[in-house]
Amino acid sequence: MRSGTAGRAQPTLTTERLTLAPLVPDHTDGLVALFADPRASRYFPADFSDEQAARALVTSRLAFAGPPQLGYWTWLLDGQVVGLGHLQPARDLPGELIETGWCVRPDLWRQGVATEAIGALLDYALSGLHLPAVWALVDGKNAPSIRFAHRLGFLSVGERLLDEGMAQVFVRPADHQL
Known part of the structure; x- marks a missing residue:
């Protein structure tokens, strides 16, 4: 792992195929294209097929001001x-x-990309930061992401009203074995 962006302790993570780099402005155009694809953002509460809305989403992610070892990759x-x-x-x-x-x-769905990336983030969070658990909220209609969460060892612990719909609440405890 290498150090992250200036002023942040967020590391760059690597997997067999991927580099998970702390989000920087140079990533904006690629992420706008990702979120503007209706297939990728259909479970989001806003319509990001509008490029301005997608760009505003990325800008809000760039403004993350939370703990320095956390953020967007x-x-x-x-x-x-x-x-x-x-x-x-x-x-x-x-x-x-x-x-x-x-x-x-x-175009990369079902090719193991998300498994590698989220696996690396979970390893960093649970082993590197020694967090007791990591949580996830998944739109209740997003069956592929619900199956994905289960494959990664997340346990479904309930539902929550979110963005005018129901979200599945998941937890991945640090001591959970796959």
């Missing part, structure tokens, strides 16, 4: 932006919980 495959994931204090769950989330380019 852009997933790079052969230098190209292919996804985005995060570790951050949970906005929609009580307490001091840390949550993760993900979005991957649709």
Whole structure:
């Protein structure tokens, strides 16, 4: 692992195929293209097929001001932006919980990219930061992401009203064996 962006302790992570780099402005155009694809953002509460809305989303992610070892990571495959994931204090769950989330380019679905990336973020969070657990909220209609969360060892612990719909609440305890 190498150090992250200036003023942050967020590391760059690597997997067999990917570099998970702390989000920087140079990633904006690739992420705007990702979020503007209706297949990638269909479970988001806003319509990001409008480029301005997608750009505003990326700008809001760039403004992350949470703990310096947490934040957003852009997933790079052969230098190209292919996804985005995060570790951050949970906005929609009580307490001091840390949550993760993900979005991957649709042409790379079911090719193990998200498994590699989120696996690396979970390893960093649970082993590197010694967090007791990582949480995730997944739109209740997003069956592929619900199956993905289960494959990564997340346990479904309930539901929560979120963005005018129901979200599945998941937790991945540090001591959970796959």
